[in-house]
Amino acid sequence: MILRRLGLGALGLAVVLAVALAAGPQAGILVAIGIGYGLVLEGLRFGFAGPWRLMIVERDARGLLAQLLAIALVAAAAFPLLAANPLELAPAQAPIGTGMILGAFIFGAAMQVVMGCGSGTLVNAGSGNTIGAVALVGFVGGAFLGTLNAGFWASLGQLPLISAQSVAGPNGGLWLTLAGLAVVAGFLIWRAAPGKRRPPARLFVAAALLASLAVLNLVVAGQPWGIVYGLGLWGAKLATAFGADLSATGFWANPVNAARLDQSILTDVTSLTDIGLILGAFLVMRGKRDPGAPPAPLAPLGWLLVLIAGLVLGYSSRMAFGCNVGAFFSGISTGSAHGWVWFAAAFAGSALGLKLRPFVLIPARRQGVAA
Amino acid sequence: MTRPRVALLAIAAIATLVVWDAAATGLPEPFRFPAAIALGSGAAPSGAHCTAN
Numbered sequence: 315m316i317l318r319r320l321g322l323g324a325l326g327l328a329v330v331l332a333v334a335l336a337a338g339p340q341a342g343i344l345v346a347i348g349i350g351y352g353l354v355l356e357g358l359r360f361g362f363a364g365p366w367r368l369m370i371v372e373r374d375a376r377g378l379l380a381q382l383l384a385i386a387l388v389a390a391a392a393f394p395l396l397a398a399n400p401l402e403l404a405p406a407q408a409p410i411g412t413g414m415i416l417g418a419f420i421f422g423a424a425m426q427v428v429m430g431c432g433s434g435t436l437v438n439a440g441s442g443n444t445i446g447a448v449a450l451v452g453f454v455g456g457a458f459l460g461t462l463n464a465g466f467w468a469s470l471g472q473l474p475l476i477s478a479q480s481v482a483g484p485n486g487g488l489w490l491t492l493a494g495l496a497v498v499a500g501f502l503i504w505r506a507a508p509g510k511r512r513p514p515a516r517l518f519v520a521a522a523l524l525a526s527l528a529v530l531n532l533v534v535a536g537q538p539w540g541i542v543y544g545l546g547l548w549g550a551k552l553a554t555a556f557g558a559d560l561s562a563t564g565f566w567a568n569p570v571n572a573a574r575l576d577q578s579i580l581t582d583v584t585s586l587t588d589i590g591l592i593l594g595a596f597l598v599m600r601g602k603r604d605p606g607a608p609p610a611p612l613a614p615l616g617w618l619l620v621l622i623a624g625l626v627l628g629y630s631s632r633m634a635f636g637c638n639v640g641a642f643f644s645g646i647s648t649g650s651a652h653g654w655v656w657f658a659a660a661f662a663g664s665a666l667g668l669k670l671r672p673f674v675l676i677p678a679r680r681q682g683v684a685a
Numbered sequence: 686m687t688r689p690r691v692a693l694l695a696i697a698a699i700a701t702l703v704v705w706d707a708a709a710t711g712l713p714e715p716f717r718f719p720a721a722i723a724l725g726s727g728a729a730p731s732g733a734h735c736t737a738n
Contacts, residue, residue, distance in 0.1 A: 338718030408736040439695040442688025464738045536723030536730030543735045570732045605688045640735030
């Protein structure tokens with residue numbers, strides 16, 4: 315087992331070095347950070363969709379409180395960094411709008427249906443969860459399709475960009491964000507069932523590690539941790555390979571996005587951490603004595619619905635200006651008001667998604683299909 | 686299908702995408718690599734993020 319783990323560590327290091335040689339030291343570091351995300355999320359079982367489900371179904375606030383702690387830790391470092399280096403570092407801020415709110419609600423529902431959010435879908439795929447792997451295929455397609463309609467959803471109406479910094483300044487914005495997180499945490503603790511209020515030590519460690527990696531992500535990439543942009547880019551690359559001309563679309567005609575499309579995936583900071591995250595989850599799964607049983611097989615209709623739910627997950631994440639990572643985690647921790655609205659809308663959507671889940675994850679035997 | 690097999694398939698698919706893409710678009714010029722760390726580099730971030738349209 316020790317030899318196997320050493321081998322897995324060497325594999326991770328080899329990938330980091332190969333990427334650094336091919337695309338530069340920044341690319342290598344970002345893959346390493348991504349591997350770190352995967353190790354923490356899968357190794358310490360730190361998730362987003364699961365804890366939201368536990369809060370809704372069992373009034374278990376522990377996982378969600380750990381998420382808020384991680385966000386607060388990132389904010390404490392990110393606000394001063396962003397204020398001191400406005401030309402080199404950018405926050406994850408987006409406007410609040412009708413399409414954005416609708417997208418967050420739908421994303422919240424879809425992530426409960428496929429049992430994985432933006433990061434969760436990558437972790438699930440990397441750790442060999444078949445539902446996650448199928449959902450990831452849909453996610454890539456949906457995140458790409460969402461870019462094609464980005465202008466339409468924005469045209470439904472949106473507010474000017476609002477951030478904690480624009481409301482209260484850099485220092486005041488940090489305190490405002492921390493106060494907001496404390497208020498939500500207090501509410502969750504009040505609503506939680508007895509014995510389900512204090513996160514276990516594992517989640518405190520995970521929150522601290524995840525926050526450290528997210529701050530490192532900001533410092534190395536110049537922008538906060540994200541997931542969706544990379545997946546949409548992968549979809550766009552595949553679409554162009556099949557002959558699609560994206561130069562006339564508003565999103566891909568934008569010089570920033572056109573440059574990403576014209577250059578290697580290894581030049582896109584989000585793709586690099588996405589790839590690392592999947593690899594990190596794989597390393598954890600292979601490093602276990604028992605990788606665990608695969609999820610129960612679904613009926614053919616169930617697999618099709620998972621693929622569609624993944625598509626919806628990706629599409630809605632573009633409508634919402636990000637997923638649980640780009641909008642919720644990185645948005646709130648770098649001052650975006652849209653992150654808070656995303657949180658409320660996606661949480662409401664999660665309640666709906668939990669009711670829909672049994673209609674999507676149809677077990678094979680219910681249709682008489684041999685497992 | 687076992688977990689390791691599913692995971693290997695997922696990783697193989699992504700590796701294929703990366704290699705195919707590198708063959709199609711080319712790798713960045715070594716002398717034009719971005720700075721290893723954005724902070725202190727003097728360069729603006731790319732702006733390619735989930736929150737940007």
